[in-house]
Amino acid sequence: MSVRTASLAATCVAAALALAGCGGGDKQSGGGGRAVDVKLTDAGCEPAKLTLPAGPVTFEVVNDGAEAVSEFEILEGDHILGEVENLAPGLSGHFSLTLKPGKYTMYCPGGKTERGPLVVTGTGAKTTAAGAAAVDRYRDYVEAQTAVLVARTREFAQKLRAGDLGGAKAAYAAVRIPYERIEPVAESFGRLDPDIDARAGDVPAKEWTGFHPIEQALWVRDTTYGTGVLARKLVGDVVELRRRARTIELEPAQIANGAVELLGEVSKSKITGEEERYSHLDLVDFEANVDGARAGFDAVKDLVAVDHAALADRIEARFADVSAALDSYRSGDSFVSYSELTKADTRKLSRAIDALAEPLSQVGAIVAGQ
């Protein structure tokens, strides 16, 4: 998992280093949409209610001296569409969304009134037929992967219940794959991703649930003992993930940027051996992340190839390079243990990901609004 709470959503983190990339002052968003000023006060969001026409909008958020509020989110149900966080008094930030007609919530946690309504009127910018087809393709992928995830998680839980250590270990590797393929989707549902996929230290110890405490029991303590409660919760969480994934609203640009995030996950936690620190199955997750990125790119590829055929070709070639690099570490129907990789191995894999992610990061802007 990543520490960010909202992927597939426009996120803005007020890290001091992030400041130069995005200044204020300009009221035109990239898509020519409108800009809306929002103030964070101790009372909550200001304005407390908002009505907007459908289409692209940039929220320019400034903390006007609020001590209690440092975050602004736009929610659809409990799904985060976009947010800025860590806005200390005096700081400002912004994010852009394309809003469809409907009812949303502005959320300023910590304020006296935390929630206010956002009503979006009109017909909205129409997604093109090709854009809609891209979204459908990716939706089908997510549906298929979440179905596999639920089925495999149930099998995994069964092995744990039966005290079958070897069987549970084998099932663990299999169940990680569908999850890692669609991780950005999971990350857009608030607590679900940390509940399912947090690593030790990501969350307070007593809130640590999901795959990784079970992984620790299986590989470090060599037992299935004590995993019952964790397994039951995990099954419930992946069922919930599947239910919510069906309702998620997606745009082609989100799918493309989700693909880049998956490669970011590889760079950040797989190539370093952090994700599967007990089982050392990191290359399994590595491939699953790349598969997921590939599926995202495949979904929107037609939108790219129209005007940017050379870019699409380059991305194809670099996906092939990554596959070729991974192939040398296959072992049976899985991969060698991460602990067997040398520095030269991880460097080679890391560079293949960087070479792919750079051109892939251009896709989001190209498919936006299609």
Next chain:
Amino acid sequence: MSRPFTRGRLLAAGAAGAGVALGGVGIERLATEGDDDGAQIVPFYGEHQAGIATPAQDRLQFAAFDVVTSRRSELRDLLRAWSEASARMSAGEQVGENAHRLAPPLDTGEAVGLTPARLSVTFGFGPSLFERFGLGSNRPAALIELPAFAGDELDPDRSGGDLAVQACADDPQVAFHAVRNLARIGRGVVVMRWSQLGFGQTSSTSRAQDTPRNLMGFKDGTNNIKLEDTAALAEHVWVGPRAQPAWLRGGTYLVTRRIRMLIEVWDRASLDDQEQTIGRRKESGAPFGRRGEFDRVDLTRTPVDAHIRLAAPTENGGRRLLRRGYSFTDGMDEDLGQLDAGLFFVSFQNDPSAFIEVQRRLAGTDALDEYIKHVGSALFACPPGVRRGGYVGETLLS
């Protein structure tokens, strides 16, 4: 505010997908228009590449890359993109203007608001580059790996490379920004092989500059070729107008040596020992038996194994190098718990044999050997300067 892409312009429209501005105020130009940027700009375009016979800046970021593509056209496209980006960055501009909020910014942004800082970017081609792309017949005969010298302890991970990028600037962040953005542009076509940060010049390259001191505390580069001395540059640095291969005319050869100083050992050597080792007085920089730094060296009073004696052109058939090195430190040597610091030696010469001859004399004989170790080494051919609209290496690849 008419110049496009200047670093100082607000990075507002289409900067990133989302972001934060301190205090709600955009990132303003720190140096306003009309400031004396001119004096801080080293032109990228010209007869010779910048960063060779232009005054040495305070900081260095050097990077060697290996080419991973097998397509010559991709190499050419890269050199074109690198040249354009370098020209912009040298002029204090951003690499490009941001086109779309949903796309990553074209320029990484950390040099916004900084001055051009006399940035120069210099490119070189290593011997290994010519083993591919059908370039074999264009390899200059002198462009072969440097021979092994006595006492070398070279680390292959800090040596060699297909391409060299030397970024020098008065501001370390400007130099870093240049290499970072070039590495990013090259992703998928080249991979970084090694990189070296340098601080503090160890050779003056202009009569207007005082002679700097290296980490041994001695003035270094007193008798360096100065850029005002165009005759010496023509004789010793630039590849001449009738030389072969023709693509290198107006270019030069670049030697780098990462020379680790055994700081702890040096620091406990007596002043007398230190001065005998170098062959100059530590404080004044004067040769033995003389009063001033620039006084002529009296060989009869200089120890036979003193560094300056063995390195002096008069002892080496009159051949001279244009030195442009920097001090470095990479923190602590993990194995020994000692400072990892020394001299990143950089020299330019129109024939690598000039360096080779000097180094042959020094290695194994130089009193200084007791206090240093050569741990990295590379040789590159630097093509001539870039004309406006052209790209570096055009004479080789077009």
